[in-house]
Amino acid sequence: MSKIDKNAPVGVFDSGVGGLTVAREIMRQIPEERIVYFGDTARLPYGSKSKDTVVRYSRQIIRFLRTRDVKAIVIACNTASSYALETVAGETDIPVIGVIEAGAKTAVQATRNGRIGVIGTEGTIGSGIYTEVMRRMRPDIEVFGKACPLFVPLVEEGLLHDSVTDEIASRYLSVLKGKYIDTLVLGCTHYPLLRSTLGRLMGEGVTLVNPAYETALELKALLRERGISRDPEAGRNLPEAPDGSLDEERYQFYVSDLAEKFTDFARSILPNEVKETRKIDIENY
Numbered sequence: 311m312s313k314i315d316k317n318a319p320v321g322v323f324d325s326g327v328g329g330l331t332v333a334r335e336i337m338r339q340i341p342e343e344r345i346v347y348f349g350d351t352a353r354l355p356y357g358s359k360s361k362d363t364v365v366r367y368s369r370q371i372i373r374f375l376r377t378r379d380v381k382a383i384v385i386a387c388n389t390a391s392s393y394a395l396e397t398v399a400g401e402t403d404i405p406v407i408g409v410i411e412a413g414a415k416t417a418v419q420a421t422r423n424g425r426i427g428v429i430g431t432e433g434t435i436g437s438g439i440y441t442e443v444m445r446r447m448r449p450d451i452e453v454f455g456k457a458c459p460l461f462v463p464l465v466e467e468g469l470l471h472d473s474v475t476d477e478i479a480s481r482y483l484s485v486l487k488g489k490y491i492d493t494l495v496l497g498c499t500h501y502p503l504l505r506s507t508l509g510r511l512m513g514e515g516v517t518l519v520n521p522a523y524e525t526a527l528e529l530k531a532l533l534r535e536r537g538i539s540r541d542p543e544a545g546r547n548l549p550e551a552p553d554g555s556l557d558e559e560r561y562q563f564y565v566s567d568l569a570e571k572f573t574d575f576a577r578s579i580l581p582n583e584v585k586e587t588r589k590i591d592i593e594n595y
């Protein structure tokens with residue numbers, strides 16, 4: 311892309327619905343920006359896949375998003391950010407950001423005792439990336455990672471407030487409680503949806519960090535810095551469809567499978583109505 315169009319959308323992708331927690335923050339923080347969201351619902355989960363596979367998937371998704379003329383890309387998935395950000399960012403001429411730096415920075419600023427817990431998929435925790443990034447920011451920090459593989463299916467099943475979720479969460483978190491952490495990074499797209507359960511189990515003294523929030527702020531700053539922010543007035547002037555839903559062009563949703571299921575989930579967590587989700591064959595990219 312030689313000259314970046316300010317009115318072009320931002321591409322946001324994830325392995326599935328979880329990245330909508332990041333899209334939701336972007337919608338809240340920079341409502342004027344347009345978004346093309348892609349959820350790789352056919353190939354989820356990424357959390358238990360190898361680095362090579364996640365890099366290959368991420369490259370395909372970026373090729374697809376480029377066909378939608380996006381001006382920047384946010385890798386909303388923690389696993390894809392851990393495994394693929396560095397590689398794919400070096401291969402494209404538009405800005406690409408992930409969620410790890412933002413989450414790590416917030417946690418390092420929040421901790422008082424220098425002991426931080428990180429929960430995420432097996433891929434994210436196994437990569438050690440949160441520890442690496444936080445230690446680069448503050449070398450004396452102690453980081454304790456814990457993979458919580460059952461959280462994603464629990465969220466996908468809608469068991470956000472359920473005794474089964476409570477039981478599993480308390481088992482996972484007991485390891486971290488024994489480490490006297492005062493800050494916990496929710497290092498997976500799905501975990502902010504379990505925030506109340508996690509907060510209750512960790513207790514008031516532990517600050518929960520949602521990287522989605524900081525990522526939206528980082529995107530806002532990045533677009534401004536590059537001079538490619540959309541005029542806030544442009545967002546306000548967007549027409550609403552007769553049924554009250556937002557202009558379809560403002561937020562577009564694509565998946566690789568199960569479009570209707572995605573739409574139902576998206577409608578349950580996004581502040582604005584989701585009109586439709588289109589299914590594409592990502593293997594073609």
Ligand code: DGL
Pocket residue numbers: 324325326328329354355356357358386387388389390430431434462497498499500
């Ligand atoms: N989006 C993934 C992440 O944030 C969680 C779901 C998956 O394993 O694909 O790591």
